[in-house]
Amino acid sequence: MKVSDILSTKGGNVWSIEPGASVFDAMKLMAEKGVGALIVRQGERVAGVISERDYARKVILEGRSSPTTQVREIMTAHVLYAGPEQTVEECMAVMTDKRVRHLPVLEQGRLIGVISIGDLVKAIISEQQFRIEQLEQYIKG
Secondary structure, eight states: OBHHHHHHHHOOOOOEEOTTSBHHHHHHHHHHHTOSEEEEEETTEEEEEEEHHHHIIIIITTTOOTTTSBHHHHSBOSOOOBOTTSBHHHHHHHHHHHTOSEEEEEETTEEEEEEEHHHHHHHHHHHHHHHHHHHHHHHHO
């Protein structure tokens, strides 16, 4: 299974925010959309990723104020990416090794979606369930 398969199922919605927005606005948008991270965009360029983990570690633990702290101050600027042709296993290895939970998906330099560790786990479980059903049919058959 490939990243493109996940995006065809979940869709290519990408929730994003500008680097100059407040962290409060970022957290509010995440809550409204039911996501754990946002892509930080400056125009069409991906400038970073801001996640709930960034908020917990860089705002709460450092005693900052979310209405007065800008996204650019706490975002992760070094962004790892996935391509639509990468396999679920390749992405899982990168996410596990680099300890990230979200990967923007780029195709020819254009942002086409975001996958999460949850998306990968769901895809793996679905694929395994399919194989189990196929084996059961073979045994019955």
